[in-house]
Amino acid sequence: KQEVTQIPAALSVPEGENLVLNCSFTDSAIYNLQWFRQDPGKGLTSLLLIQSSQREQTSGRLNASLDKSSGRSTLYIAASQPGDSATYLCAVTGGSNYKLTFGKGTLLTVNP
Amino acid sequence: DTEVTQTPKHLVMGMTNKKSLKCEQHMGHRAMYWYKQKAKKPPELMFVYSYEKLSINESVPSRFSPECPNSSLLNLHLHALQPEDSALYLCASRPGPGPLSTDTQYFGPGTRLTVL
Numbered sequence: 001k002q003e004v005t006q007i008p009a010a011l012s013v014p015e016g017e018n019l020v021l022n023c024s025f026t027d028s029a030i031y032n033l034q035w036f037r038q039d040p041g042k043g044l045t046s047l048l049l050i051q052s053s054q055r056e057q058t059s060g061r062l063n064a065s066l067d068k069s070s071g072r073s074t075l076y077i078a079a080s081q082p083g084d085s086a087t088y089l090c091a092v093t094g095g096s097n098y099k100l101t102f103g104k105g106t107l108l109t110v111n112p
Numbered sequence: 113d114t115e116v117t118q119t120p121k122h123l124v125m126g127m128t129n130k131k132s133l134k135c136e137q138h139m140g141h142r143a144m145y146w147y148k149q150k151a152k153k154p155p156e157l158m159f160v161y162s163y164e165k166l167s168i169n170e171s172v173p174s175r176f177s178p179e180c181p182n183s184s185l186l187n188l189h190l191h192a193l194q195p196e197d198s199a200l201y202l203c204a205s206r207p208g209p210g211p212l213s214t215d216t217q218y219f220g221p222g223t224r225l226t227v228l
Contacts, residue, residue, distance in 0.1 A: 102154035
C-alpha cells in the first residue's frame with residue numbers, strides 16, 4: 001500500500017525567504033507526482049506535475065524535483081510571499097483508475 | 113471552460129434528511145471522483161466513475177450513494193448521515209484515458225457539509 005509522508009507538518013518563515021518542502025513515498029511504481037495548494041476551506045489547485053520519467057518541473061517561483069528510485073520529491077519556493085501561505089499537498093498516482101495518494105500536507109505561513 | 117463546479121457551497125442537514133451534492137464539468141473529461149476531506153487531513157477517495165460507470169467504491173457506507181447521469185455531471189446522494197460525516201466533499205475530474213503520466217485531476221471548490 002502506497003504511503004506518502006510530508007515534512008515538515010508546519011513551517012513559518014519571514015517574507016522573502018527561500019524554502020523547501022519535502023515529500024517521500026514508499027512505492028516507486030508511480031505514474032506521476034503532483035504538488036497541490038489548498039487554501040483554508042477551499043478546493044485543491046494543482047501547482048506542478050512531474051511525470052515518472054522526469055526529474056523536475058518549474059513554474060515561476062516554484063521548482064519541484066523527483067527522485068523516483070529513492071521515493072522523494074521536494075518543492076522549492078523562491079522569495080516567499082504572504083500570498084504563498086496555504087497548505088501544500090504532495091500526491092502520487094499509481095495503479096488502475098489513476099488513484100491519487102496524498103500526504104498529510106505542510107501548512108506554510110509566510111509572515112510579512 | 114477549465115473548471116469543476118460544485119453545488120451547494122455549504123450544506124447543513126439533520127440525520128434524517130435526504131440531500132444531494134452536485135458536481136459538473138464541461139471539459140469533456142471521462143473520469144470523475146468524489147473525495148471526503150476532514151479538517152487538517154488529506155482528501156480520502158470515496159468513488160471513481162469512468163465513462164459514467166462506477167469503477168471504484170472505497171468501501172463507503174451505503175448512506176452515500178453516487179450517481180453519474182451523464183459524462184458532465186456527478187451527484188452524491190446523502191441519506192441518514194451521522195455527525196461524523198461532516199466534512200468537505202470534493203469532486204474532481206480527469207481527461208482519461210489518455211497518457212496517464214501527464215494527466216492531472218482538476219478539483220472543484222468543494223461542498224462544506226455539516227450534519228447535526
